[in-house]
Amino acid sequence: MSSGSHHDHHEDTLAWRVQQATGVKLAHCYQCGKCAAGCPVADQMDMPPCQVFRMLQYGLPQYDKRVLGCEGIWLCLACETCSTRCPQEVEIPKIMDFIRGEALRLNLAHPRSKDILAFHRAFLDSIEYTGRLYEVGLVADYKVRSRHFLKDVMLAPKMYIKGKLGLLPHLIKNRRGMKHLFKQTIGKG
Amino acid sequence: MRIGYYPGCSLLGSSREFDESTRAVLKALDVELVEVADWNCCGASSAHILNHELSIALPARILALAEQAGLTEILAPCAACSNRLLSAQQELEKHPEMLAGIEKAIEMPYKGTVKIVNILEVLDRLKDLIAAKTVEPFAKKVASYYGCLLVRPPRVVNFDRPEDPQSMDRMLRAVGATPVEWPFKTECCGAAFSVTRTDIVAKLSGKLVQDAVKRGADAIVVACPMCHSNLDLRRAEINEYLQQEYAIPAMFITQVVGLALGLDPKALGLHRHMVPVEFAETAGVQS
Structure with a gap:
């Protein structure tokens, strides 16, 4: 893939950083559109996956910026339908993970990503402190972060009756180890 | 074992x-x-x-x-x-x-x-024993729902066929159920958007529920907690999206196998579902 992929070699492009970080070459995408055809949320995306790749293939700063700021990358469910069907075996969700990280790092993330991010951060916080996901804590933390205080207030009592809501967190023994694990990975950046 | x-x-x-x-x-x-x-x-x-x-x-x-x-x-x-x-x-x-x-x-x-x-891999190993121990065949039509993560990406999970998997269907047949032809076997339910984008979950899971019923299924059988919670805990939102009251239960494969083995429905946690596990004629399910 050396010919026609000049954009892979400009170190300041997003396509280059994707390749460096994930090993996935965007030049492999030949725009068949299968990823967007099978994507369960493509109709909700401002930019479906194949268009994201086309934009990145140009290697132009203004297109990179549009990709980093689009909402579509935040709607990827990581269902892997696209990568399973891709004739070039491009690992699309892996690229989406990386692009989202870059969007955050460069402060370009779409405003509607806020709630989704709030959820993931609340999720990870719960694990960092208890070792296991504490669902009640997760939802409470998400409500505070997203300010959607009334979301699902009717569901919680029903879940409690069915024995599905543990009111106390499950604490693992080695919580110090869990903190250390977070510090050595996500805490490094 | x-x-x-x-x-x-x-x-x-x-x-x-x-x-x-x-x-x-x-x-x-x-x-x-x-x-x-x-x-x-x-x-x-x-x-x-x-x-x-x-x-x-x-x-x-x-x-x-x-x-x-x-x-x-x-x-x-x-x-x-x-x-x-x-x-x-x-x-x-x-x-x-x-x-x-x-x-x-x-x-x-x-x-x-x-x-x-x-x-599914563990149950498959025990298939002959399960068939031999089946005392109350689950004589229902079922939609076998694999979802995303059991079969995709194939290079990671290396399990069954990514587009039309068969392992759950085989297990269900072994306990007396009849899987319906269903093109939604591996469609996404909306996964982790249950809390943040419930609208997307209602739509994606809604399509599954609607088609399973259309094809005559009595239950949707799952092997993933996220799939189950979207199909069960989110049924109110699904029904609101579809503007119809769908009462088809979502059951874990282990609950179906358990009923066939004659285990107590309560020990299988059947009472914990939002959508009651009830059928027109009962098959080992006492309410």
């Missing part, structure tokens, strides 16, 4: 009937489950969104703990957990240069020797 067990967080909370029914069924089949001591969350659908290394270190700690306990194989009934464990194991195989950093993070050696299996 003796096998390691990694229940994962969902099975302690919102999907505890999956844990209850898994334990009940495997006990009835004389399988001993050895729970991984002091296990942690696998990071599920959140860790990989925010940090790649974290998404590997969390499963690596679980696998290292299993190694220390001398386990060679662990069952992770949750499709998200088994998927994350397999992903991490393969990333570390492909990128040995990451290992030192991961071992430092988990403060344990990691060898990568533990085999990770999902619930």
Whole structure:
């Protein structure tokens, strides 16, 4: 893939950083559109996956910026339908993970990503402190972060009756180890 | 048979009937489950969104703990957990240069020797025994719902066919059920958007429910806690989206097998569902 992929070699492009970080070459995408055809949320995306790749293939700063700021990358469910069907075996969700990280790092993330991010951060916080996901804590933390205080207030009592809501967190023994694990990975950046 | 067990967080909370029914069924089949001591969350659908290394270190700690306990194989009934464990194991195989950093993070050696299996694989091994022990055949039409994480991505999970899987259908036939032809077997339910984008879940899961009913299914059978909670806990939103009251229950495969084995519905956690497990004529289900 050396010919026609000049954009892979400009170190300041997003396509280059994707390749460096994930090993996935965007030049492999030949725009068949299968990823967007099978994507369960493509109709909700401002930019479906194949268009994201086309934009990145140009290697132009203004297109990179549009990709980093689009909402579509935040709607990827990581269902892997696209990568399973891709004739070039491009690992699309892996690229989406990386692009989202870059969007955050460069402060370009779409405003509607806020709630989704709030959820993931609340999720990870719960694990960092208890070792296991504490669902009640997760939802409470998400409500505070997203300010959607009334979301699902009717569901919680029903879940409690069915024995599905543990009111106390499950604490693992080695919580110090869990903190250390977070510090050595996500805490490094 | 003796096998390691990694229940994962969902099975302690919102999907505890999956844990209850898994334990009940495997006990009835004389399988001993050895729970991984002091296990942690696998990071599920959140860790990989925010940090790649974290998404590997969390499963690596679980696998290292299993190694220390001398386990060679662990069952992770949750499709998200088994998927994350397999992903991490393969990333570390492909990128040995990451290992030192991961071992430092988990403060344990990691060898990568533990085999990770999902619930369908374990049930499949026991298929003949299950068929022989079936006392109350589950004589219903069923939609076998595999969802995403059991079969995709195929290079990671290497399990069944990614587009038209058969393993759950085979198991269901073995206990007397009739799987319907259903093109939604591996469509996504909306997964982790249950809380943040319930509108997307209602739409995606709604399509599944609608088509399962159209094809005459009496129940949708699942093997993933996220799929189950979207189809069951989110039924009110689904019905609102579809503007119709769909009452088709979503059941875990272990609950269906448990009923066929004649186990107590309560021991299988059938009473914990939002959508009651009720059929026109009962098949081992007493309400």
